Amino acid sequence: MKEFLPVFLNVLLPVLAGLTYFAMAKYVKRIGPMRTLIAGELTYQGAYLGFLIFGVYLASRPLQILMPHPWPLIVNNIREFLMICVFGPAVFVAMMSLVFGAERISRKFLIVTFSAGIILALVFMITNIFAIGGSEVIFRAGKLTAYDGLWFKNPELDARELMRILFIVRLLDPVIIVFAAGSIVLWHARHYPADKKAFYDNMPKKLFLLGMSCYMFSLSMLSVGILFLVAHIPNQWWIYYMGALAAGFLETWSISLPMRKTVQVSEHV
Numbered sequence: 564m565k566e567f568l569p570v571f572l573n574v575l576l577p578v579l580a581g582l583t584y585f586a587m588a589k590y591v592k593r594i595g596p597m598r599t600l601i602a603g604e605l606t607y608q609g610a611y612l613g614f615l616i617f618g619v620y621l622a623s624r625p626l627q628i629l630m631p632h633p634w635p636l637i638v639n640n641i642r643e644f645l646m647i648c649v650f651g652p653a654v655f656v657a658m659m660s661l662v663f664g665a666e667r668i669s670r671k672f673l674i675v676t677f678s679a680g681i682i683l684a685l686v687f688m689i690t691n692i693f694a695i696g697g698s699e700v701i702f703r704a705g706k707l708t709a710y711d712g713l714w715f716k717n718p719e720l721d722a723r724e725l726m727r728i729l730f731i732v733r734l735l736d737p738v739i740i741v742f743a744a745g746s747i748v749l750w751h752a753r754h755y756p757a758d759k760k761a762f763y764d765n766m767p768k769k770l771f772l773l774g775m776s777c778y779m780f781s782l783s784m785l786s787v788g789i790l791f792l793v794a795h796i797p798n799q800w801w802i803y804y805m806g807a808l809a810a811g812f813l814e815t816w817s818i819s820l821p822m823r824k825t826v827q828v829s830e831h832v
Contacts, residue, residue: 569702572801573709574625580804581622583811588614591818605665609657610818616649621807624800628701628709635710636695640688648684651737652676658744658777661770662751680736687732694725701798711798730788738781745777763822772820776813779806 591611620642627638656676660668696713703709714726752770760767783806791797 566702566704569709570704572804573628573701573711576801576804576808577621577624580807580811581618581620581624583808583815584614584618584621587811587815587818588618590815594818605660605668606657609653609660613650613653613657614814616645616653617807620646620650621804624804628711629707632698635698635712636692639695639712640691643687643691644684647687647732647736648677648680651740652680654737654777655740655744658748658773661773662747683732683736687729690725690728690732694729714797733784733788738785741777742781745774745781748777749774765820765822765824769817769820769822772813772817776810776817779810779813783807783810 588611591607591614594607623638623642627635627642630638656668656673659672694714696719698710698712701709701711714729748770752767752774755767755770783803786806787799787803790799790802
């Protein structure tokens, strides 16, 4: 029983959060064709890609901690590459398309956004290799032994300084980029055009929930880093997974709402 909490926080909770985002990706793909005329195809393409990749990122946590050396570092780098290179930029593009319209999202904007994501992801991966500093046992359950990296506990002080680079990269993408997207969405909800609101009267509420979900995601990830910097408590990833579940709930609520309050229930069947 003493191992239940570590197993739940490191295996069951990430898988549950991942399945939530897989379900959201499936739902977005299903309703996309019905709503692209209003919100734009790029919005739903970005949302589908973002949810799918984030689901993979979350659900693959058990693979990282349960596989033998050297696979944990390989899996970790793949997860972080997907998060920084694909998820952050995809969410940002989707939100910009939703607020400003897909016709205003140029090819140059897409290239710059995703190129920045690729560069940051590569910097993170290379730095991560030298910053990890080995591993430690986080729980044993029967024949299973789970290991986590020593990033924050690396005995080599020079290598521990590399954590600053990892922190800055993650702060830029996905924390700041998703937080910025949420801020723009909330601003749009507050200033939603009156002529559109008269017809799409549910849009401000949808946008508010969507913006708050972006905040929930960003702040939960940021809090894990701040917790170490301020209180020197490392590797509290469970906070992030709980935040991801809460953000997923808000996003699901937002997506499930029709554009108009008077829409027929048949749209959700």
